Amino acid sequence: LAKTTQPISMDSYEGQEVNITCSHNNIATNDYITWYQQFPSQGPRFIIQGYKTKVTNEVASLFIPADRKSSTLSLPRVSLSDTAVYYCLLHSSASKIIFGSGTRLSIRP
């Protein structure tokens, strides 16, 4: 199964743009890339999903290069409430979902 690698933690400040990169060298042709956000003692919340190029929604952008071996979640103008764990995962079916350990993002005033 294709694995993902993310930084264990990141720090930033309010108002900054934060980019979290995920490596997935062995991504399969059928795999989609999805990002979730999780606050302590809560279930994860879907942020964004993509297959290639760029996807943007009201909360984030997802950049995927042509070789799809990595992806970058971009959070514009973060606030304290964006402090959470962010998971990058690959999947092509429900039987092949792997949540890694995620990136613990801390936002400071």
Place this chain on the structure above:
Amino acid sequence: DGGITQSPKYLFRKEGQNVTLSCEQNLNHDAMYWYRQDPGQGLRLIYYSQIVNDFQKGDIAEGYSVSREKKESFPLTVTSAQKNPTAFYLCASSPRNRDRVLNEQFFGPGTRLTVL
């Protein structure tokens, strides 16, 4: 309000007892999932169901059992065969898969199970 409910939020059981965790959704989603999360770790898939009366094992199904008799309900039983059951359990649901792509999953608030 539409959503997923899990009960109870905290659950304590003695070692050797079976315990059943509840998961209900009123989103009219076909697929439902159970995950386990240990401290500082990601989620691991226990079981999933894509349609009523059908379910599949995930990565760590040993020591767990499920049923899917109704579309809106997907209870998980943690049996005495599960060697280390203390964990945070999360239930999720998603709309019917299209083109075998996993749609967005909606998660419940979780149940924290402690086995004494």
